[in-house]
Amino acid sequence: MLGPLEFVAYTEDSSDVVAKHDINQHAYADDNQLHTSCFPSDVARARQRLSQCTADLVVWCAQRRLQLNANKTEVLLVGSRHNLAKLADDDLSLTIGLETASDVVRDLGVWLDSELSVKQHVTKIATSCFYQLRRLRQVRRRAGREVTNSLSGWYLH
Numbered sequence: 001m002l003g004p005l006e007f008v009a010y011t012e013d014s015s016d017v018v019a020k021h022d023i024n025q026h027a028y029a030d031d032n033q034l035h036t037s038c039f040p041s042d043v044a045r046a047r048q049r050l051s052q053c054t055a056d057l058v059v060w061c062a063q064r065r066l067q068l069n070a071n072k073t074e075v076l077l078v079g080s081r082h083n084l085a086k087l088a089d090d091d092l093s094l095t096i097g098l099e100t101a102s103d104v105v106r107d108l109g110v111w112l113d114s115e116l117s118v119k120q121h122v123t124k125i126a127t128s129c130f131y132q133l134r135r136l137r138q139v140r141r142r143a144g145r146e147v148t149n150s151l152s153g154w155y156l157h
Helices: 004-011 014-019 040-063 081-086 119-152
Strands: 024-028 031-035 104-107 110-113
Touching: 014 024, 014 031, 014 040, 031 040, 110 119
Parallel strands: none
Antiparallel strands: 024 031, 104 110
16 A cells, blocks of 8 residues: 555656646646646547547556546536537537546535536535534424423422
């Protein structure tokens, strides 16, 4: 088992594979994000570069007895509503392993959609808050009954 420093040293040349395809990379420990930008007319070429880059990364991983975790791989096409509407359905299909482009992805704990809005994030946080509030109400009701029952024996008139 490699420690964090050994893992980074072992995998740092993955950036060479990514740079070869003119793709940008953000790497943090064992997490990598690949991204590129293009005009709507160049989406097919950008998609091809990303697909080839990830295919080369799969080979690179295999050569080092590592495995790209397809379950944790997410793909998001980002753009304005106007530019996304210009694209044909074929332009939106990018498959990496078994994963195809998602409508929403999670990045550093924030849910983002293809327009970089946080609507989904707000919805998920609100849902979680309402769930916790309902749980608190249940606890309050139980605690209220237990306190009332225990105090009834001590009540002096």
